[in-house]
Amino acid sequence: AQTVTQSQPEMSVQEAETVTLSCTYDTSESDYYLFWYKQPPSRQMILVIRQEAYKQQNATENRFSVNFQKAAKSFSLKISDSQLGDAAMYFCAYRKSFGNEKLTFGTGTRLTIIP
Amino acid sequence: GAGVSQSPSNKVTEKGKDVELRCDPISGHTALYWYRQSLGQGLEFLIYFQGNSAPDKSGLPSDRFSAERTGGSVSTLTIQRTQQEDSAVYLCASSLTSGGYQETQYFGPGTRLLVL
Numbered sequence: 001a002q003t004v005t006q007s008q009p010e011m012s013v014q015e016a017e018t019v020t021l022s023c024t025y026d027t028s029e030s031d032y033y034l035f036w037y038k039q040p041p042s043r044q045m046i047l048v049i050r051q052e053a054y055k056q057q058n059a060t061e062n063r064f065s066v067n068f069q070k071a072a073k074s075f076s077l078k079i080s081d082s083q084l085g086d087a088a089m090y091f092c093a094y095r096k097s098f099g100n101e102k103l104t105f106g107t108g109t110r111l112t113i114i115p
Numbered sequence: 116g117a118g119v120s121q122s123p124s125n126k127v128t129e130k131g132k133d134v135e136l137r138c139d140p141i142s143g144h145t146a147l148y149w150y151r152q153s154l155g156q157g158l159e160f161l162i163y164f165q166g167n168s169a170p171d172k173s174g175l176p177s178d179r180f181s182a183e184r185t186g187g188s189v190s191t192l193t194i195q196r197t198q199q200e201d202s203a204v205y206l207c208a209s210s211l212t213s214g215g216y217q218e219t220q221y222f223g224p225g226t227r228l229l230v231l
Contacts, residue, residue, distance in 0.1 A: 004157075035219070043204060045158075045222035091157060102148060102174070103208075103220060105157035 002027045004094050006106035013082045014114050020067075021077045021109050023092030029053075031097040034068065034075045039108070040088040048090070051075065053097070079111075087113045117141065119223035121207050127229045128197055136192040136226045140209030147190050148220060149182060152204040161205075164190060165212065197230045204228070 003026045013019035025034070036048040051059045051068050058066050063083075067076045079086055092106040120139040128134050140147050149161040160174040164184040175181070179198075184190040194201055204227050208220040 037222075043206075043225040043227070045206060045208070047219055047221070050219060093158075102160040102163055102171075103150075103158070104160075107155075107157045 002029075002094050002096075002104045004092050004104050004106040006092055006109050008109045009107070010110045010112070012112040012114055013079075015082055015084060017082055018078060018080045019082055019111065021079075021090050021092075021111070023075045023077070023106055025073050025075065025092070025094050027073070027094065029096055033095045033097060034066075035093040035095070035103070036064070036066070036075075036077045037091045037093060037105075038086075038088045039091060045091070049077065082113050084113050084115065087111060119207055119209050119221055121205075121223040121226050123226055124224065125227045125229075127231065129231050130199060131196055133193065133195045134197055134228065136194075136205050136228070138190045138192070138207030138209075138223060140188065140190070140207070141221060143211065144209035144221075145187065145212045146210045146220075147184055148208045148210075149190070149192050150206045150208065151176075152206060152225070154203070158206060161192070194228075197228075199230050202228055202230045 005024045032053045034051045038046045038048050049061045049064050063080045065078045089108045091108045093103040095101050095103050122137045145166045147164040150158040152158050162182045163171040179195045182192045204225045206225040207223045210220045211218040
């Protein structure tokens with residue numbers, strides 16, 4: 001079974017600084033997707049970034065980028081120029097590529113932005 | 116366009132009562148998922164619908180939980196004889212399916228259920 005581990009229950013960063021959230025996963029599949037979702041107090045899960053395992057290039061979305069290390073099964077999220085609106089729970093998630101597959105989530109990291 | 120919507124936003128019920136939670140997916144999305152998020156936990160998969168196929172019920176925690184999807188659109192999650200451990204946020208997500216590959220899941224705002 002696939003598992004996703006987020007070892008940092010809480011993180012904090014000064015506004016405008018850079019922070020990295022860690023995620024590791026375990027799978028025997030060779031093709032899969034990895035995601036970072038953000039959940040603010042409103043409860044809405046918002047997709048931050050997505051990475052296809054077959055792509056070697058790390059995904060980037062504006063201030064958000066990932067460091068995908070397939071051999072190490074590591075998928076960290078870097079947030080640059082942190083903003084107050086980035087404060088939220090961040091969840092790492094895994095899904096097989098093909099077929100009717102659910103997302104498997106980590107337990108989340110609560111990110112606090114210090115003004 | 117409109118996102119995934121869920122109702123009610125919050126639900127308080129008494130132990131032993133039945134509850135129904137509703138999810139309205141994004142128009143055109145053929146895949147629909149229900150997840151449960153207990154306090155301080157990640158999301159736990161409950162059930163999955165894909166078009167007219169039989170649903171994947173492998174995540175339902177007990178036979179008190181059931182779900183249906185009518186007309187390939189709106190879905191209802193029903194919890195019978197609610198227990199205090201059912202208290203959680205119930206999230207619905209939908210996605211497109213193209214050529215057997217599923218696209219990104221988009222989530223609704225969830226229903227917070229409190230069982231007294």
